[in-house]
Amino acid sequence: MSELKPCPFCGSPAIAVDDDGLTFVRCQPGSGCKGTGLISFWQTENSDTAIAAWNTRALPADQVLVPRALLEDIEMTWRIFDKNSKPFNELGEQKIRDGLSKLRALLQR
The missing domain is CATH 1.10.12 (Lyase 2-enoyl-coa Hydratase; Chain  A, domain 2)
Structure with a gap:
């Protein structure tokens, strides 16, 4: 399985959830994060694909990408x-x- 980055909205650890043959990624239960959006965007039959989609989301507003x-x-x-x-x-x-x-x-x- 690929590396799973923290939530870009709240910084909490994320988890890959397998449900009925589909995988989606979300914040850990209890994180209180409201920014994870619709999980259906990350639902896929391949956990690596779901993790790659999760990991490529935008940076949080208070961070910038510096060379x-x-x-x-x-x-x-x-x-x-x-x-x-x-x-x-x-x-x-x-x-x-x-x-x-x-x-x-x-x-x-």
Whole structure:
């Protein structure tokens, strides 16, 4: 069975439910989540298909997708930032500022 991601609405763990030969995915019972929608959209005879449909839903409104390479570049620059080396200090600081500007632009979309 494929990895089952948490609910994108409430963050609770999800479960795949097999019912009469069909599989659907929903939040754990008792989560109180009202955002799972119509479960019939995820009903299928194949549990991997139901899980794939569940896992590809939109991100929650309070989250954004950020390119991993951008975050790794900022992190690497930050880690090797040497305050004792003036030429690198200015270059490193500028690279970090540029990366953070790109992140801010992504967050404002």
